[in-house]
Amino acid sequence: MNLSRSDFQVICDWITPNSHVLDLGCGNGELLSELSKSQGVSGYGIEIDDKNISRCIKAGINVIQRDLDLGLSDFDEESFDFVILSLTLQASNYPHRLLGEMLRVGAEGIVTFPNFGNITSRIQLGLGGRMPVNRTLPMEWYNTPNVHLCTLKDFEELCEKLDIEILERRAVTHDNKTGPGLKLFPNLFGEIALYRFRKKPA
Amino acid sequence: MPEVQSQNTVGLVESSTFLFDQPLALACGETLNAYELAYETYGKLNSTGDNAILVCHALSGTHHLAGYYSEDDPKPGWWENLVGPGKVIDTNRFFVVGVNNLGGCHGSTGPTTINPDTDKPYGPDFPMVTVTDWVESQNRLTTKLGIEQWAAVIGGSLGGMQVLQWSIDYPERLRHAIVIAASSKLTAQNIAFNEVARQAIRTDPDFHDGHYYEHNTIPEKGLRIARMLGHLTYLSDDIMAEKFGRDLREDTINFDYGIEFQVESYLRHQADRFVGTFDANTYLLMTKALDYFDPATEAGSSLSAVLSKACADFFVLSFTGDWRFSPQRSHEIVKALHDNDLNVSYAEIESHHGHDAFLLALPQYLSVFGTYMDRITSECTK
Numbered sequence: 001m002n003l004s005r006s007d008f009q010v011i012c013d014w015i016t017p018n019s020h021v022l023d024l025g026c027g028n029g030e031l032l033s034e035l036s037k038s039q040g041v042s043g044y045g046i047e048i049d050d051k052n053i054s055r056c057i058k059a060g061i062n063v064i065q066r067d068l069d070l071g072l073s074d075f076d077e078e079s080f081d082f083v084i085l086s087l088t089l090q091a092s093n094y095p096h097r098l099l100g101e102m103l104r105v106g107a108e109g110i111v112t113f114p115n116f117g118n119i120t121s122r123i124q125l126g127l128g129g130r131m132p133v134n135r136t137l138p139m140e141w142y143n144t145p146n147v148h149l150c151t152l153k154d155f156e157e158l159c160e161k162l163d164i165e166i167l168e169r170r171a172v173t174h175d176n177k178t179g180p181g182l183k184l185f186p187n188l189f190g191e192i193a194l195y196r197f198r199k200k201p202a
Numbered sequence: 203m204p205e206v207q208s209q210n211t212v213g214l215v216e217s218s219t220f221l222f223d224q225p226l227a228l229a230c231g232e233t234l235n236a237y238e239l240a241y242e243t244y245g246k247l248n249s250t251g252d253n254a255i256l257v258c259h260a261l262s263g264t265h266h267l268a269g270y271y272s273e274d275d276p277k278p279g280w281w282e283n284l285v286g287p288g289k290v291i292d293t294n295r296f297f298v299v300g301v302n303n304l305g306g307c308h309g310s311t312g313p314t315t316i317n318p319d320t321d322k323p324y325g326p327d328f329p330m331v332t333v334t335d336w337v338e339s340q341n342r343l344t345t346k347l348g349i350e351q352w353a354a355v356i357g358g359s360l361g362g363m364q365v366l367q368w369s370i371d372y373p374e375r376l377r378h379a380i381v382i383a384a385s386s387k388l389t390a391q392n393i394a395f396n397e398v399a400r401q402a403i404r405t406d407p408d409f410h411d412g413h414y415y416e417h418n419t420i421p422e423k424g425l426r427i428a429r430m431l432g433h434l435t436y437l438s439d440d441i442m443a444e445k446f447g448r449d450l451r452e453d454t455i456n457f458d459y460g461i462e463f464q465v466e467s468y469l470r471h472q473a474d475r476f477v478g479t480f481d482a483n484t485y486l487l488m489t490k491a492l493d494y495f496d497p498a499t500e501a502g503s504s505l506s507a508v509l510s511k512a513c514a515d516f517f518v519l520s521f522t523g524d525w526r527f528s529p530q531r532s533h534e535i536v537k538a539l540h541d542n543d544l545n546v547s548y549a550e551i552e553s554h555h556g557h558d559a560f561l562l563a564l565p566q567y568l569s570v571f572g573t574y575m576d577r578i579t580s581e582c583t584k
Contacts, residue, residue, distance in 0.1 A: 064536060
């Protein structure tokens with residue numbers, strides 16, 4: 001397995017073989033393509049970008065061109081084992097609604113997002129006094145699609161509010177480095193945050 | 203044949219017809235004892251016969267998808283933009299078949315055909331045909347052509363409805379279903395447009411209850427109005443503004459009812475072209491087939507339930523500026539497909555061209571459609 005993003009590696013570990021998956025904002029289809037090849041996963045990707053639609057079709061995955069901000073109303077309750085939202089939450093207009101939608105159509109959700117609490121961002125904002133621009137957040141404030149940035153703590157607080165139970169949490173760096181710092185202080189050293197979650201059992 | 207096109211066209215083509223003498227029981231309750239289907243083919247069927255593609259036509263389409271009938275033929279087939287060597291539906295790779303639907307007026311048995319029982323044209327007595335009947339007749343043509351299974355059945359608009367019906371009625375006989383700018387049933391607004399078109403034809407004094415052939419006339423006025431109405435619903439407000447705006451044919455207005463605005467001139471031109479080539483009774487039949495199409499209600503269930511029979515891989519496309527068969531209609535189809543966990547991809551092409559967009563060479567349309575066709579090619583025998 002040779003995936004272009006470190007969060008994809010973790011997601012592949014989390015997904016049960018032969019499960020039915022919805023990948024929201026599936027980009028060029030790399031993750032779904034890998035999941036279907038190596039784990040017999042079936043499902044659909046949702047993507048808005050024209051070029052990515054062609055890339056997904058080329059990759060041989062099922063892709064549906066749709067704006068995620070319009071919700072997932074075309075999908076029925078509990079249609080999927082997993083609903084994945086990788087590096088897309090921060091670009092969605094209504095992250096809290098999307099999380100709710102994910103757990104309506106799927107049994108479990110997997111979310112990954114750039115950690116705004118990462119030390120580089122903190123230094124750039126706290127000491128430099130400017131909006132962070134780094135390898136996690138490469139765009140300038142005025143042209144970034146990331147309109148809802150958050151930290152691990154912020155995300156966990158939202159989950160609590162929405163009655164979402166977090167099943168697993170990981171923090172990784174882009175180059176997949178490991179170390180005790182990352183384990184002890186994920187909100188400080190993690191560049192990408194990953195969560196697997198479900199609705200809190202009633 | 204315009205020289206500039208000769209590089210990437212199938213060039214000169216000829217139609218064929220097959221006679222079917224096995225009676226065809228129609229959905230309306232009547233039976234056609236014998237009938238002919240006109241068709242055209244392009245490209246070569248490969249050794250295993252797995253590269254065949256059927257293209258179903260829309261309301262005013264024909265089996266003439268591409269190419270020219272003679273050196274001085276001014277116009278190529280209706281899908282010349284997409285069908286040809288090196289094009290999206292690549293005739294170097296696929297064996298492509300176009301068929302004129304039953305009830306048509308371009309070679310297949312229809313209202314203009316002589317009824318063997320009366321030795322007169324069928325006229326209004328030609329039975330109502332439905333999308334299901336068309337698929338049944340196309341299925342028989344498939345067998346006659348020696349094709350076991352289509353690599354893909356493809357169609358836009360009413361053609362897309364036939365593709366859906368194919369996937370329900372003969373699920374094993376197609377590997378891919380490509381449904382473009384279509385709907386699983388017409389909306390009330392769409393039926394209303396069709397009814398206005400029919401009324402225009404049927405109230406024309408020259409219609410003679412459909413027996414106009416015997417009076418050596420055609421309901422020209424009605425057919426013209428029907429075509430003008432239809433045509434303007436295939437365009438969008440935006441594209442009409444762009445193409446014509448309020449431009450005048452002459453510099454000044456004349457305060458009379460002649461052609462003053464460019465858009466009037468365009469509509470009349472479309473009507474002129476149509477009247478010479480299309481039969482009014484066929485137009486009536488085709489609009490009824492459109493209105494009746496509703497495979498879900500017909501089966502007394504939901505679209506998801508009827509599509510549970512399907513096993514093809516689907517590619518659904520719609521166009522943002524298409525208000526006659528809007529993207530919403532395609533969403534409904536896509537939903538019914540993923541409700542059944544079927545393989546489906548969906549592309550919504552940004553376009554302000556209205557319903558007619560499916561006929562045009564729009565870059566994103568060609569790109570995604572072409573990529574999907576590459577996927578089909580990779581599954582065919584080399």
